[in-house]
Amino acid sequence: MNEEDILEMELKAILDASYDNIVITDGQGKVLRASPNCLSIYGKVAEELIGKNVDELERKGIFSPSVTRRVLAEKKEVQVMQHTLTGRSVMATALPVFDHEGNMIRVISFSHDLTELRQLKEDYEELRAKMEYYESEIQELRDKEQILEGITFKSKEMHNIWQLVQRVAISDATVVFLGESGVGKNVFAKAIHEKSDRRKEAFIEVNCGAIPETLFESEMFGYERGAFTGANKEGKPGLIELSNHGTLFLDEVGELPLGLQAKLLKVIQEKKITRIGGTQPKNINFRIIVSTNRDLWEMVQKGQFREDLYYRLNVVPITIPPLRERKDDLLQLCHFYLEKFNEKYKTDKVFHQATVNAMLDYQWPGNVRELENLVERLVITTEGRVIYPNALPFYAHAAAALPDLEPEGEGWEEEGGSLQQALEQVEIRWLKRAARQYKTTYEMAEYLGISQSSVVRKLKKYGINS
Known part of the structure; x- marks a missing residue:
């Protein structure tokens, strides 16, 4: 070869x-x-x-x-x-x-x-699409979970607070919620308990301002049989004892009497309690969360709150902003409670846009609690399907406080103005007010209840610089 x-x-x-x-x-x-x-x-x-x-x-x-x-x-x-x-x-x-x-x-x-490599890539892309879908489903479930807990928000600030709540929940650190009454401090406290390892145990909530000072010690620490006249013959465990292995939430802790503050501090430090009339201390394993609408440090300076207790409680402070400072959350909460009470009372009520605008303008001194109660009242008492602004208890006061939003009345006749001119003046006032309060024409449109293109056209028509 x-x-x-x-x-x-x-x-x-x-x-x-x-x-x-x-x-x-x-x-x-x-x-x-x-x-x-x-x-x-x-x-x-x-x-x-x-x-x-x-x-x-x-x-x-x-x-x-x-x-x-x-x-x-x-x-x-x-x-x-x-x-x-x-x-x-x-x-x-x-x-x-x-x-x-x-x-x-x-x-x-x-x-x-x-071809096989391309198929693998296509399979990968399909898998990634499914993962993104499942992630969105999981996020939706998380959102629903938040709603079930009574928590719903849209603002970035509240989102950051919620992230912090979830981080501290897995620890046993003491948390103090700060903020005005009605902002939902107790709801967040319950959320921490539900997301912690103690969720299967008791969540004991104590309103420190609702229990008379003379009864507070017996309610908190309990008492043994025969401790005092008129007491339960078998004795009674206190609220701290009932929170064993669970969470003790002291709402409005700033109302706690000075004398009891020292006893509470000792319990927190030693994790032991002794019932009134008893001699044997009991070991108690509990997590403590507190809330207040008062400035605890200012109270310390005035001698109204113990400094050592303040530092013991102020481990993770979380401030919940008032409702008037988070308009995005206010709008979402309005519709959340409307849907909730529509379902509860088998109704189909809706807010008129002017009603929503009036609610956005209101200051809400009672915060989320006031909003929830108001929406429930409106759903129950409004006759028609649409809830108009005159149904709001603060509508008359708001109208009186904002005379620039009203037509000039008889003055227009005296000046010889027409109805069209009067309407244009009212429209100008509304546009100027929206331009003062909002940064974009999209936000102005949502506030005024008209389209964004209409806002742009009207601003140009009246020569209003937004």
Whole structure:
């Protein structure tokens, strides 16, 4: 066997064994050799390709595009992505072969089937889409969970507070909630308990301002049998004892009498209590959360609150802002409570936009509690389906406080003005008021209950600089 036969056998073995498809052409693009796996990749057996020119094969869509044709034109290595008749994606790389005189005598191309890789990528993209969908579903469930807990918000500030609440919930750190009455401090305290390892145990809520001072000690610490006249004959566990392994929430802790503050401090430090009339202390394992609408540090300065107790309680202070400072949450809460009480009372009430605007203007001294009570009252007492602003208890007061929003009345007749002129003046006042309160025409549109394009048109009409 001569050397030429050996080289022929070696070349055939390479073509047969190669995972990649190999096509060899001459210097004019005529196919000289091709791997047997042409059928699976290009849909044609090798014999159908041999003798054909790559230009012809490209026109038939077999090589699309032809990497060999590109090499013949550019006289350098070329790499392209091909799409074959069999629906496969192929990465084709072709190399020119030159003789000693620089003439291109061969073009050798290697085609690697990337169909499986493309399928993996598509599967990955589909999986990622499903993950994003599931994440959105999980977030929706979390939002529903927040609503079930009585917590719903939209503002970034409240979102940050909620994130902090969830972080501290997994610890046993003492938390003090600060803020005005009615902002929902007790709701957040309950949320911490529900998200902690103590959630299966008791959550004992104590309003420090609601229990008379003479009864406070017996209610908090309990008493043994026969401790005093008129007491339960069997004795009674106190609220601190009932919170064992759970959470003790002291609402309005600033109302706690000074004498009891020292006893509470001792219990927090030692985690032991002794019932009134008893002699044996009991170990108590509880987490304490407190809230107040007062400035505890100012009370410390005035001698109304113990400094050592202040530092013991002020481990993680969380301030809940009043409702009037978070308009985004106010709007969301309005609709949340409306939906809640519509469902409770089997009604289908809706707010008129002017009603929503009036509620956004109101200062809400009673905060979320006042809003919840008001929406329930409106749902119960409003006769028609639509809740108009005159149903609001503060509407008359608000109208009196904002005379610039009202027409000039009889003065227009005296000045000879028409109804249209009067309406335009009222419209101007509303637009100016919205321009003062909001930064964008979109916010103004939501406030006024009209489209954003209408706001832009009217501002231009009246020459109001927003």
